[in-house]
Amino acid sequence: MRRLLSFHALLVYAFLYLPILVIVALSFNESRRGVRFTGFTLDWYRALFQDPRVLEYFLNTLTVAFVSTLVSTVLGTLLALGLVRYRFPGKGFLRYLLYIPVVVPDVVMGVSLLLLFAFAREALGFPKLSLLTVILGHITFQVAFVTLVVRSRLLLLDPALEEAARDLGARGFQTFWYVTLPLAWPGVAAGALLALTLSLDDFVVTFFTAGPGATTLPLYIYSSVKLGVSPKVHALSTLIVGLSAFFLALGYALSRRRV
Amino acid sequence: MKRAGILVVLLLLVVVGFLVLRPKEAKAGATLYFLNWADYIPEELLKKFEAETGAKVVLDTFESPEAMLAKLKAGADQEFSLVVAPDYYVLQMAREGLIVPLDKARLPGLKNLDPFFQDPPYDPGLTYSVPYLWGTTGLAYREDLVKGSVDSYAVLFDPAQQVGPFLLLDEMRETIGAALKYLGYSVNTTDPQALEKAKALLIEAKRRSVGFAGGVEALNRILAGDAALALAYSGDVLQARQEDERLRYALPKEGGTLWTDALVVLKRGPAQELAYRFVDFLLQPENAAALSRYTQYATPVAAAVPLLPEEMRQDPTVFPPQEARAKMEYLKDLGPDIALFDRVWTEVKAR
Amino acid sequence: MNEAATPFQRFFRVLVTVGPGGLWLLLFVLLPTLLVLVASFLTRGPYGELSGPLGLHNYARVLEPLYLEAFAQSLLVGALSTLLSALLGYPLAFYIARHPKRDLLLFLLLLPFLTNFLIRVYAWLVLLQREGLLNAFLGAFGLGPYAFYPSFFAVLLTTVYTFLPFFVFPVYASVERLDWQLLEAAYDLGARPVRAFLHAVLPQTYPGLFAGSVLVFIPAMGTFVVADLLGAGRVVLIGNLIQQQFGVTRDWAFGAALGVFLMGFVLLSLYLYARIQGERGLEELV
Incomplete structure (x- = not known):
């Protein structure tokens, strides 16, 4: 049984990494458009480092992803906790409201948020379309995903543990910090990771809510996919995967040494 | 406590990152916000303009003109100074109040334009726009994959004359226009019967096709061997041909479409003065020639043509011969009748 | 459940936990959704602007066979993607949760998804196209070439690929517990x-299973990019139709109606599910 499970896992991981291998291979391919491998080259990496715009898009993307993930994880975790632990008027309504960002097609969300921002801009003078509006948009769909994931974890936790902590004299915040949060942590982490990938991938909501100079990688990549992927993008993707793997290995080695 | 530490560090990282990376607010009036198709202007031209004026150019790009227009309409028009739009959008944008007539006194470079482009059909008298580049829409194909000659829309619309697997261009006006042209109508006809016939033709062609694709995307799929031919834009074909010699371009004998991308200054946009200066900058022969060389599209600036390399000037794909040009049509702004096209396209795409 | 807490304390706790997130949802979800709802009853003006008269005509059009067909197709893609994600993801979540190096495995699961979605979709295109890698591989055995793309199969495969982590993460969070x-x-x-x-x-994994299924099924139904690139316009999902109304054919009112129809369908299904299940624990899920 265990061997079967291992084999299955191996297959799924192979499925996940197959396209990544293709991207890595293409990043070293001489041909600009074709899929045929015509020769090995490092030109695309060179071109990438000489293109200040791609770096700027990359930094924009990271800014948006980190800020929005952090805010949405905090909001979503608290919201999940409140929904699971307390009764309050409007709870049922709020629960259904949570599904809207999951179900609403990106383009409807993008246009409606833009209308909202433009309306607020006319009436109140802000927000000006910029990275900030992109972040607001991302948080909006992330919150729903985080809340749903964290809630599925919290539902499994025994409220008695929290009550015990309280009986032992812990105050509200202490209970949350030392009992609830550690128990909920796998759910919080899973929610945050999903929120992060959502932000890194989004281009429709970003397209509609971005102002000048707020171009993110997905916007750039979307036009490259439509206009023929520039192998620079493959080089960049390869670097992202490579660097993440490197930092992972580093962190892993360091944590081992300490133990 | 470890967790608290991680959280604090993360928070600090985010705050610092945000402060450092936040796009810097440039001094008012010193920045031009330019919205253009992706990969449609060489970086050097922007640099040159920045050096000449001391201003900064922030370039943003779009891929679908419809999405661009939707975004501008929904309120983003306050944020951009200058936009490159397809010809048939110019009058529509004017009607929607996004642009107003140009102040031509600020554009001395207009005299450099080819006389034809000083009074084009899509914007009579150049009231609202200045031409940026122009080209044609025709049939792109890979020589080795087609059996038979490619000189007519029949290769798409007549099952008996199909010469290989083909793609339909995912551009409403171009593709419906091609069907209309094949049936002998104008690309701009709004006769419901003609459109009904075009719709039937397209639905039938879609069934035999290998799908829809955008301009360059279609060329990539031809290069990859997924399709043998498709409707495509002239300059894109020239760029792609550098990858694969077997790629060819033909103007259908029924007549193709001629198009111009146009520069428009947004009414509510920032840095209007700078926008005018940039338009005039692009009308200077050496700059127009640089733009044309980079994109492989023809320039409307007559004075720039002699500055282009010989093989580009002689290439019928870039500058079609006069008799081919005579048969070609501009896509016109159709006013409210565009609803008829929209309905046909929705049904073709949904089928 | 906090009998000891005073009403004020209870109010304070709700305010702190639900307050910020709830306010966010009201401001950035409810308000825009109301805008969309209003738009769905309006009419497309001659130039594609929204105008009167108010009416149900957009919804009548949604019910035309042409659009219902796309809707059925979306349901099929959603259901099949969820099923395949479960087949791939459910055992994997167990494997990871029981593995001594589970952090590493989780990270390896996430790593491919740090590259952009579109790039991954594009990589599938490279694998599946006529002169692509899969056909080259099969060709070595004297098979094919097959037209894997554009096809329903290609759309489904790539959809599963795209949403698999959305299934595995919540299930993992349950299994771990x-x-x-x-x-x-x-x-x-x-x-x-x-x-x-x-x-x-x-039964112990129901909450994770439910969350995972919802997070795969719903986005898979509404997505348009995958169908656009790997179906090349031959696989039409409701997301594509909506995209087209806003993007190309400028009928925002009809696009809004399609969107509301989709949202209504999902929310109603969830409501009915909660109703039928009835049991306390499961009802809480929704």
Whole structure:
């Protein structure tokens, strides 16, 4: 049984990494458009480092992803906790409201948020379309995903543990910090990771809510996919995967040494 | 406590990152916000303009003109100074109040334009726009994959004359226009019967096709061997041909479409003065020639043509011969009748 | 459940936990959704602007066979993607949760998704196209070439690929919490493995399973990029139609109606699910 499970896992991981291998291979391919491998080259990496715009898009993307993930994880975790632990008027309504960002097609969300921002801009003078509006948009769909994931974890936790902590004299915040949060942590982490990938991938909501100079990688990549992927993008993707793997290995080695 | 530490560090990282990376607010009036198709202007031209004026150019790009227009309409028009739009959008944008007539006194470079482009059909008298580049829409194909000659829309619309697997261009006006042209109508006809016939033709062609694709995307799929031919834009074909010699371009004998991308200054946009200066900058022969060389599209600036390399000037794909040009049509702004096209396209795409 | 808490304390706790997130949802979800709802009753003006008269005409159009067909196709893609994600993801979540190096495995699961979605979709295109890698591989055995793309199969495969982590992460969060003593108890009572699993393990993972299914099924139905690139306009989902109304054919009112129809369908299904299940625990899920 265990061997079967291992084999299955191996297959799924192979499925996940197959396209990544293709991207890595293409990043070293001489041909600009074709899929045929015509020769090995490092030109695309060179071109990438000489293109200040791609770096700027990359930094924009990271800014948006980190800020929005952090805010949405905090909001979503608290919201999940409140929904699971307390009764309050409007709870049922709020629960259904949570599904809207999951179900609403990106383009409807993008246009409606833009209308909202433009309306607020006319009436109140802000927000000006910029990275900030992109972040607001991302948080909006992330919150729903985080809340749903964290809630599925919290539902499994025994409220008695929290009550015990309280009986032992812990105050509200202490209970949350030392009992609830550690128990909920796998759910919080899973929610945050999903929120992060959502932000890194989004281009429709970003397209509609971005102002000048707020171009993110997905916007750039979307036009490259439509206009023929520039192998620079493959080089960049390869670097992202490579660097993440490197930092992972580093962190892993360091944590081992300490133990 | 470890967790608290991680959280604090993360928070600090985010705050610092945000402060450092936040796009810097440039001094008012010193920045031009330019919205253009992706990969449609060489970086050097922007640099040159920045050096000449001391201003900064922030370039943003779009891929679908419809999405661009939707975004501008929904309120983003306050944020951009200058936009490159397809010809048939110019009058529509004017009607929607996004642009107003140009102040031509600020554009001395207009005299450099080819006389034809000083009074084009899509914007009579150049009231609202200045031409940026122009080209044609025709049939792109890979020589080795087609059996038979490619000189007519029949290769798409007549099952008996199909010469290989083909793609339909995912551009409403171009593709419906091609069907209309094949049936002998104008690309701009709004006769419901003609459109009904075009719709039937397209639905039938879609069934035999290998799908829809955008301009360059279609060329990539031809290069990859997924399709043998498709409707495509002239300059894109020239760029792609550098990858694969077997790629060819033909103007259908029924007549193709001629198009111009146009520069428009947004009414509510920032840095209007700078926008005018940039338009005039692009009308200077050496700059127009640089733009044309980079994109492989023809320039409307007559004075720039002699500055282009010989093989580009002689290439019928870039500058079609006069008799081919005579048969070609501009896509016109159709006013409210565009609803008829929209309905046909929705049904073709949904089928 | 906090009998000891005073009403004020209870109010304060709700305010702190639900307040910020709830306010966010009201401001950035409810408000725009109301805008969309209003738009769905309006009419497309001559130039594509929204105008009067108000009416249900957009919804009447949604019910035309042409659009219902796309809707059915979307349901099929959603259902099949969820099923395939479960087949791939559910055992994987167990494998990861029981593995000593589970952090590493989780990270390896996430790593491919740090590259952009569109790039991954594009990589599938490279794999599946006529002169692509899969056909080259099969060609070495004298098979093919097959037209894997554009096709329904290509759309489905790539959709599963795209949303798989959305299934695995929530399930993992449940499995990680699993009480294995129940399984042992079942064995001690003489249950066979399948029965023991069904009664002692599966119910404990319901919350994760539910969250995972919802997070795959719903976005898979509404997505348009995958169908656009790998179906090349031949596989039409409701997301594509909506995109087209806003993007190309400028009928925002009809696009809004399609969107509201989709949202209404999902919310109603969830509501009915909660109603039918009835049991306390499961009702809480929705």
